[in-house]
Amino acid sequence: MKTPKRLEPLIEDGLIDEVLRPLMSGKEAAVYVVRCGHELRCAKVYKEANKRSFRQAAEYQEGRKVRNSRDARAMTRGSKYGRREQEEAWQNAEVTALYRLDSAGVRVPRPYGFLDGVLLMEMVAGADGDAAPRLNDVELTPEQAREYHAFMIRQVVRMLCAGLVHGDLSEFNVLLGPDGPVVIDLPQAVDAAGNNHAFKMLERDVANMNDYFGHFAPELLASKHAKEMWALYEAGKLTPESVLTGEFEEPEEEADLEAVMREIDATLADEARRKAALEEKDAPTQREEPPPPWLRG
Secondary structure (H helix, E strand, O other), X not given: OOOOHHHHHHHHOOOOOEXXXXXXXXXXXXXXXXXXXXXXXXXXXXXXXXXXXXXXXXXXHOOOOOOOHHHHHHHHHOOHHHHHHHXXXXXXXXXXXXXXXXXXXXXXXXXXXXXXXXXXXXXXXXXXXXXXXXXXXXXXXHHHHHHHHHHHHHHHHHHHHOOEEOOOOOHHHEEEEOOXXXXXXXXXXXXXXXXXXXXXXXXXXXXXXXXXXXXXXXXXXXXXXXXXXXXXXXXXXXXXXXXXXXXXXOOOOOOOHHHHHHHXXXXXXXXXXXXXXXHHHHOOOOXXXXXOHHHOO
């Protein structure tokens, strides 16, 4: 096929020998199957901001490091330079996350390099040697669903132990390779400690996994792994080997006795007013007696 213009620099630098075919085109990037020596790999070409449908929501940006205060001000103002820097930071987020998670033992495509907005990474192949399918394209037995669900929860734990939350985890962002699920698409990954929305995103990621695998094994729908692992994470006790039960009891908050008594007093006062109003309404109207004779005119 004709080499896409964005991939020409990688061929010139010897990082790619040949572009074989397009693999997919998504909301944020186009992915191509390329040959590097005797290996097949993937080249992810990020779309320009004005040509993609996925926007850089502020909740994903929170907590991400900026090189210096000048860049931060430019991004805030939305200048041309600031937009370019923000775009670069957005792309670098996935590259950084992939290297970080790969080192932490999370099953992600292995990254091989990043040049001019193109990420070169491992191609996850299926049993037939072709590109692996996404989870949403496969049918599972209840036993497979339970096995893969447990595996994915372990991956989420490993990500959290590495300080990251995927932020957009679903059956559309997980490939099913010969050795099990592989997590993909990480440009929206957030810093667990530096982002105030991290727990909300973690809950959503885990809920998506529960919902998908729960179609095949309904008992998985009720699991509460997100709250359980987050509680351990906040307490500094979460490790990749932490044993999770999928159950979580909400901590009982200490009651504010004065507030409770005020509520009780207010309720009793309201009840007394209602009772008095009803008694007044239901009381018989007294007939007016005529004045005595000596007062009559």
